[in-house]
Amino acid sequence: MDADDPVFPIAAAAELAGMHPQTLRQYDRLGLVVPQRTAGRSRRYSLRDVAQLREVQRLSGEGVSLEGIRRVLDLENEVVALRDRVRRLEQALANELLNRPGNRVFASSAQGDVVPLRQGVRAQRRTELVVWRPQE
Structure with a gap:
């Protein structure tokens, strides 16, 4: 319940x-x-x-x-x-x-969803939060 x-x-x-x-x-x-x-x-x-x-x-x-x-x-x-x-x-x-272990870059959409970005691609909007992890 x-x-x-x-x-x-x-x-x-x-x-x-x-x-x-x-x-x-x-x-x-x-x-x-x-x-x-x-x-x-x-x-x-x-x-x-x-x-x-x-x-x-x-x-x-x-x-x-x-x-x-x-x-x-x-x-x-x-x-x-x-x-x-x-x-x-x-x-x-x-x-x-x-x-997606190879894709380590993400952005947050306007709705708050987590969106993966391809390597070398930047978030389109400056209001989006980008989180990344350096490749080892």
């Missing part, structure tokens, strides 16, 4: 988070923790949603406003997305190094 799989109905998520289901509905309306919806429009929470609900409860107990909590959650979600992107780019680079 993935941490983002929407498996918990509102009652189970509320119990796991130690909150009342009405509190979860309120947080959904405010956009703090927005669960996925089934075809029948009922809420389904993931493990990540439950963790965020616990974080909301902790921050609220420390006196952080709901707007402050929203900002903290947005930043945490952005960090998770960026870490995932870095991991995927590192995997792509490692795969390129393994699959």
